[in-house]
Amino acid sequence: MANFDLNLLPIALAVFEERSVSAAARKLDMSQPAVSVALNKLRSALGDPLFVKTGRGMQPTPRAVSLIGPTREILQRVHAEVLSSDQFTPATTTKRFVLALSDIGELMLLPRLLERIRDEAPHASVVTVTMAPAELVAALESGEVDLAIGYFPDLRNRNFFQQRLFSQDxxxxxxxxxxxxxxxxxxxxxxxxxxxxxxxxxxxxxxxxxxxxxxxxxxxxxxxxxxxxxxxxxxxxxxxxxxxxxxxxxxxxxxxxxxxxxxGFEMPMLDLKQHWHRKYHKDAGNAWLRGLAAALFPAGAQRVLCQSSSQRSSCNRASGARL
CATH class of the missing domain: 3.40.190.10 (Periplasmic binding protein-like II)
Structure with a gap:
């Protein structure tokens, strides 16, 4: 297995379907010599001629026929499970979203956020938790917690993104x-x-x-x-x-x-923010949930930022001005 080139399988499938090396080359956007070389490598690896030239084109041997079913399945799974983008459909998801909320975050956000989730993802559920700072950092990294919403000054390192939702005094x-x-x-x-x-x-x-x-x-x-x-x-x-x-x-x-x-004197301003780990920045379900939270505060929600100032420009380009 260590010496077998999996890139040869799509070539075998194309020759099988087209019954022609030149037609397979066009389908794969390769040169005909390159397809011939790859086919010879596959023949050598499997110890079988695989395709025999006849008056009706390249006809598969029994070994080649037995190869096609598993090859199609392998390539379909690679496209569906490896190469395709993360699929998330709110209307059908049964995902359980876990939120770490401060008191004010729960008071200001949870009732309206839960209403939006029930409207768009009726089969999803929500759990809220309170954690010590070190536990929360680990839970966001592991995916045990999806978002932390509130005032969490401990989430200040380059592994976290943040977005301000609103400010208050x-x-x-x-x-x-x-x-x-x-x-x-x-x-x-x-x-x-x-x-x-x-x-x-x-x-x-x-x-x-x-x-x-x-x-x-x-x-x-x-x-x-x-x-x-x-x-x-x-x-x-x-x-x-x-x-x-x-x-x-x-x-x-x-x-x-x-x-x-x-x-009658100056008081501080408090920013309520949502935080998530960089591992889940591209996760479709996490992005959907963040978008719902940000949409609840259209006047206050700000640009998404990485916690590390050296990364902020690239994060902003990737994230856009708002979720």
């Missing part, structure tokens, strides 16, 4: 009857108030914490919690202040007893 949540002014909270009042701080795996809050520390803005932290969804009840039943991403703030003010207050 931070706001404050207070109970409706809180004694602080209704529209804005000054830096003085902010530092004097008691605070709820969210310390979750999603990392939306730690980014805000670092920003405040760099500006030497001190807070009196009364409560630390790992769950964003505990915030509405805690704020509504206390005089504590919660500093949260705007998207979350605008969502929870739908609940009675909570109001949104703008900080």
């Amino acid at each position: 931070f706001v404050c949540l207070l109970r409706a009857g809180h004694p602080l002014p209704a529209q804005k909270i000054s830096l003085e009042h902010y530092q004097a108030a008691g605070h709820i701080v969210v310390k979750a795996e999603g990392r939306d809050q730690p980014m805000c914490e670092r920003f405040l520390l760099r500006r030497k803005i001190r807070r009196r932290v009364v409560l630390s919690t790992a769950h964003f969804m505990a915030i509405p009840l805690l704020v509504a039943t206390s005089d504590l202040v919660a500093t949260v991403p705007r998207a979350f703030g605008e969502f929870v003010v739908r609940f009675a007893g909570i109001r949104l207050v703008e900080p």
Whole structure:
């Protein structure tokens, strides 16, 4: 097998179908001498004349006839499974998509994304997971997780692509009857108030914490919690202040007893991005899912970038301005 040239098989098939070396050469876009040389190599390798010249053209020997069925099957499988592009049909796929989402990513994206998936891929399913940074890197590389959507600063190496979906700042949540002014909270009042701080795996809050520390803005932290969804009840039943991403703030003010207050001082901007491993950049199913996510934020979705600055120009050329 190590010495057998598989490139000879298509030539044998062409001669069998055309019953002529010259006709086979035209079909294969080869010269007639080249086809003759290849045919002689195949005869030598198999120890059989394979084709005999007669008045009715090149007639196959029994060995050649037995060769044609397996040859057709081999070539069809190569074209279908090796050379053809990755096939993905949303309407019929039963794929299970796994998403790593931060709290804000799940809140802002998941309901609408799930609706789009159900419309276009009704037989597909979705699983959301939360992972530690090292686990998430390994899961994206292995394909265990398809996309990570949210604020994931740990996914900063050349093996990952990223696309910003939208940006938001931070706001404050207070109970409706809180004694602080209704529209804005000054830096003085902010530092004097008691605070709820969210310390979750999603990392939306730690980014805000670092920003405040760099500006030497001190807070009196009364409560630390790992769950964003505990915030509405805690704020509504206390005089504590919660500093949260705007998207979350605008969502929870739908609940009675909570109001949104703008900080009277600078707050950081938070980019919500989707990340995927470079191994799956050309995967049709992954690209389809990324496209759905990006289409949910037409005003904010930006150019696809490699995490390595030295690769960004080539990645942008390959990816286009948007998914």
